[in-house]
Amino acid sequence: MSEKLFVKGNEAVAMAAIEAGCRYYFGYPITPQSDIPEYLSRELPRLGGEFIQAESEIASINMLLGASATGVRCMTSSSGPGISLKQEGISYMAGSELPGVIVDIMRQGPGLGGIDASQADYFQATRGGGHGGYRIIVLAPNSVQEMYDLTMLAFDLSDIYRIPAMVLADSVIGQMKESITANPRPAVVVPEKTWAVRGRAEEAPQNVVKSLKLGDGEMEAFHWALHARYQELGEKESRWEEYLTDDAELIVTAFGSTSRIARTSVEAARNAGFKVGLLRPITLFPFPKQAYAALSRKCKRFLVMELSTGQMVDDVHLSVARDVEVGFYGRPPGAGSLPTPEELFEQIEKAYNN
Amino acid sequence: MRHDVFIAGYGGQGVLLAGNLLSYAAIHEDKNVSFFPAYGVEKRGGSAMCTVVFSDGDTGSPVVGHPSVSIILNQLSFDKYAAKVRQGGICIVNSTLVKCDGVDLPDVNLVQVPMNQLALDLGDVRMVNMLACGAYAGKTGALALPSLEEALKKALPERNHRLIPANIAAIRAGAAAVQG
Numbered sequence: 446m447s448e449k450l451f452v453k454g455n456e457a458v459a460m461a462a463i464e465a466g467c468r469y470y471f472g473y474p475i476t477p478q479s480d481i482p483e484y485l486s487r488e489l490p491r492l493g494g495e496f497i498q499a500e501s502e503i504a505s506i507n508m509l510l511g512a513s514a515t516g517v518r519c520m521t522s523s524s525g526p527g528i529s530l531k532q533e534g535i536s537y538m539a540g541s542e543l544p545g546v547i548v549d550i551m552r553q554g555p556g557l558g559g560i561d562a563s564q565a566d567y568f569q570a571t572r573g574g575g576h577g578g579y580r581i582i583v584l585a586p587n588s589v590q591e592m593y594d595l596t597m598l599a600f601d602l603s604d605i606y607r608i609p610a611m612v613l614a615d616s617v618i619g620q621m622k623e624s625i626t627a628n629p630r631p632a633v634v635v636p637e638k639t640w641a642v643r644g645r646a647e648e649a650p651q652n653v654v655k656s657l658k659l660g661d662g663e664m665e666a667f668h669w670a671l672h673a674r675y676q677e678l679g680e681k682e683s684r685w686e687e688y689l690t691d692d693a694e695l696i697v698t699a700f701g702s703t704s705r706i707a708r709t710s711v712e713a714a715r716n717a718g719f720k721v722g723l724l725r726p727i728t729l730f731p732f733p734k735q736a737y738a739a740l741s742r743k744c745k746r747f748l749v750m751e752l753s754t755g756q757m758v759d760d761v762h763l764s765v766a767r768d769v770e771v772g773f774y775g776r777p778p779g780a781g782s783l784p785t786p787e788e789l790f791e792q793i794e795k796a797y798n799n
Numbered sequence: 800m801r802h803d804v805f806i807a808g809y810g811g812q813g814v815l816l817a818g819n820l821l822s823y824a825a826i827h828e829d830k831n832v833s834f835f836p837a838y839g840v841e842k843r844g845g846s847a848m849c850t851v852v853f854s855d856g857d858t859g860s861p862v863v864g865h866p867s868v869s870i871i872l873n874q875l876s877f878d879k880y881a882a883k884v885r886q887g888g889i890c891i892v893n894s895t896l897v898k899c900d901g902v903d904l905p906d907v908n909l910v911q912v913p914m915n916q917l918a919l920d921l922g923d924v925r926m927v928n929m930l931a932c933g934a935y936a937g938k939t940g941a942l943a944l945p946s947l948e949e950a951l952k953k954a955l956p957e958r959n960h961r962l963i964p965a966n967i968a969a970i971r972a973g974a975a976a977v978q979g
Contacts, residue, residue: 451823617862620836622833623833624822624825624831702861705861708860712859784862785860786862786863786864787865
């Protein structure tokens with residue numbers, strides 16, 4: 446095993462992108478993710494890659510689209526306000542079936558908001574974000590190690606399914622430093638990008654990458670094909686983690702930073718004699734419905750925790766059995782709104798004894 | 800065993816470097832480590848704080864509401880955070896800058912170390928954070944002094960490695976100050 450490194454979550458994303466073979470980055474600075482472009486601006490040129498700080502977020506997402514169309518691995522990153530600006534380009538990428546990794550280190554909103562941790566971009570991320578009816582792969586790391594591992598996974602899944610992939614975290618996970626192992630790129634077989642626009646000289650037929658589909662029935666067929674791919678994603682790529690769920694009478698469920706805090710609260714609840722477990726979705730799209738369905742057949746009480754007034758809670762409702770009671774505890778983002786393990790323990794105690 | 804320590808002071812006292820040093824020392828001892836800096840719009844002279852959690856197993860929450868050990872370097876932080884130390888915990892205070900006479904912290908071991916004074920005695924007031932780390936290791940035994948000394952190589956940029964002996968002296972002075 447290689448030596449343990451001590452790095453920020455944002456740095457881990459940048460390191461993993463390089464390990465995954467990404468050599469092209471396009472972005473525009475915004476707190477709390479600027480460590481990512483900072484790192485890549487230093488390292489990519491040394492590796493023969495390109496780092497471009499574009500004139501805007503809109504330019505950078507369209508550069509990502511262009512680079513991806515040539516078949517290379519490429520990435521952009523931003524936070525709420527910038528991710529909103531990128532939505533048009535993400536929609537075009539989805540329509541053009543282009544892979545590409547988009548990192549969103551969430552901050553408060555709406556509007557300019559503030560820089561504290563937030564999970565209020567869950568809907569924007571998991572519902573596609575832009576126009577036209579599409580989804581993107583959304584991965585939710587809850588540690589610096591996962592920032593590293595899931596960034597590499599994002600590149601692989603995005604290439605395999607030809608769907609843009611997002612790494613969705615917040616300023617807690619982005620700014621904290623943890624000891625990690627910089628694992629080598631996993632051996633994943635990724636299909637050859639025969640569709641890429643690389644200049645094929647006299648070879649025919651010509652490749653065209655576009656989202657305009659005007660032929661009779663062409664767009665409808667495209668939507669059904671995408672739909673089928675989303676179904677396949679759900680079946681094959683849903684990822685989650687269960688902690689002490691076996692005999693649980695209450696399932697706490699949270700993603701990202703909140704799941705880290707909640708895990709300690711669940712541990713405390715166990716020490717207090719409460720049969721409580723934690724279910725943490727790692728993929729937010731596809732949402733691991735199967736895990737919720739299975740657990741809800743034996744455990745009838747769920748408690749959802751989020752740094753918002755409630756978004757993932759909707760997906761939990763859609764995934765659990767009908768006779769399950771779903772409670773919610775949220776702390777909308779803002780300075781001083783980060784819950785402590787003690788605070789979440791109180792909520793667990795209340796729900797458990799209710 | 801899981802350890803957590805909260806460090807607070809004002810910007811410039813080396814709070815984040817202290818947190819980094821303890822983190823690297825814990826990694827040196829093969830622990831898993833989580834270092835969570837307060838991340839806000841603070842500027843120099845404002846408040847600075849961080850939480851370090853280290854463990855043989857899972858580090859759990861990087862956010863800690865009631866720390867088992869707090870290191871408090873200035874009055875403002877003491878007034879704000881001393882009461883949060885958990886029952887049975889330890890509060891290590893820079894008593895040169897913090898007046899804690901008459902403050903009642905029930906069931907908390909209040910350890911007063913005149914860090915600014917000791918740092919001046921060593922010839923450099925910037926050693927306050929190193930004294931604090933030494934006092935932490937000396938008082939809790941959670942990390943060994945040689946690990947802290949080894950960690951200096953990682954926590955300090957190469958250009959400052961010539962200052963490692965002076966930092967080691969400060970770490971040892973901090974540990975000595977809490978003995979007996």
